[in-house]
Amino acid sequence: MIAQLDREQIDDLLRAQVVGRVGCHADGLTYVVPVIYAYDGEAFYVYTVEGQKVRMMRANPRVCFEVDEYEAGSWRSAIVQGRYEELDGAEAERALARLAERFASRAGGRRPRAEGTPVAFRIVIDEITGRAVRRESPT
Amino acid sequence: MIAQLDREQIDDLLRAQVVGRVGCHADGLTYVVPVIYAYDGEAFYVYTVEGQKVRMMRANPRVCFEVDEYEAGSWRSAIVQGRYEELDGAEAERALARLAERFASRAGGRRPRAEGTPVAFRIVIDEITGRAVRRESPT
Numbered sequence: 001m002i003a004q005l006d007r008e009q010i011d012d013l014l015r016a017q018v019v020g021r022v023g024c025h026a027d028g029l030t031y032v033v034p035v036i037y038a039y040d041g042e043a044f045y046v047y048t049v050e051g052q053k054v055r056m057m058r059a060n061p062r063v064c065f066e067v068d069e070y071e072a073g074s075w076r077s078a079i080v081q082g083r084y085e086e087l088d089g090a091e092a093e094r095a096l097a098r099l100a101e102r103f104a105s106r107a108g109g110r111r112p113r114a115e116g117t118p119v120a121f122r123i124v125i126d127e128i129t130g131r132a133v134r135r136e137s138p139t
Numbered sequence: 140m141i142a143q144l145d146r147e148q149i150d151d152l153l154r155a156q157v158v159g160r161v162g163c164h165a166d167g168l169t170y171v172v173p174v175i176y177a178y179d180g181e182a183f184y185v186y187t188v189e190g191q192k193v194r195m196m197r198a199n200p201r202v203c204f205e206v207d208e209y210e211a212g213s214w215r216s217a218i219v220q221g222r223y224e225e226l227d228g229a230e231a232e233r234a235l236a237r238l239a240e241r242f243a244s245r246a247g248g249r250r251p252r253a254e255g256t257p258v259a260f261r262i263v264i265d266e267i268t269g270r271a272v273r274r275e276s277p278t
Contacts, residue, residue, distance in 0.1 A: 002254060019209045023162040023171035032162035032171055032205035034216050066171035070158045077173050115141060 005130030023064035049116030092120035144269030162203035188255030231259035
């Protein structure tokens with residue numbers, strides 16, 4: 001059984017999960033990479049270090065962001081089309097604060113630790129879809 | 140601490156996990172979607188139904204495949220550059236058998252159930268990288 005999630009159900013998933021995957025594309029290469037995020041209902045906030053994903057998203061800011069949850073054969077997933085926006089100054093500080101707050105509230109919460117040139121960014125949602133797939137009981 | 144995984148460590152991760160994400164790109168759109176897979180050391184086998192990801196991979200078979208594991212602040216992840224190959228006849232049957240075997244061996248294992256036109260495909264590995272990130276202990 002496949003069901004579309006409404007926005008409230010999608011938001012529940014996005015607030016419950018902590019790991020998402022950014023999909024980006026530049027120069028003929030598609031790249032998918034996991035990130036830890038905070039979510040405020042309009043955008044995903046990420047704190048990372050300069051590297052392949054940042055270079056690619058600077059070259060082509062049209063990205064996909066994906067979050068899923070798989071348990072005992074059932075899925076919930078959300079797929080976002082969005083725009084990469086790099087943050088600096090006060091905006092970068094706010095992103096870091098959101099992430100610190102998000103992770104401080106979890107067991108084993110840790111402040112992100114940079115190894116390399118730190119980069120804060122957000123992915124602003126243009127379009128979002130979600131679905132749930134419930135498999136039949138085992139036979 | 141960030142460490143590169145060697146191929147044996149990557150294979151351990153790929154055999155332990157069951158959910159990966161396909162990243163594909165066509166007509167200016169990048170799309171990331173979760174799939175359940177079986178892995179034989181050279182390719183990922185997926186059984187799905189026709190839809191957006193299949194249409195996009197038919198248009199552009201150069202895809203990314205991503206698997207990750209996040210636990211208590213530590214990561215392992217593998218990122219694959221690969222090629223989409225659609226399977227039919229005996230090859231599709233073999234893919235389905237691999238998946239059935241993979242999931243029969245897990246608690247709650249289920250046979251994939253199609254809703255729509257079924258499609259079996261594999262993603263053949265061209266290049267694979269893996270990394271582990273271990274965060275510092277909470278302070």
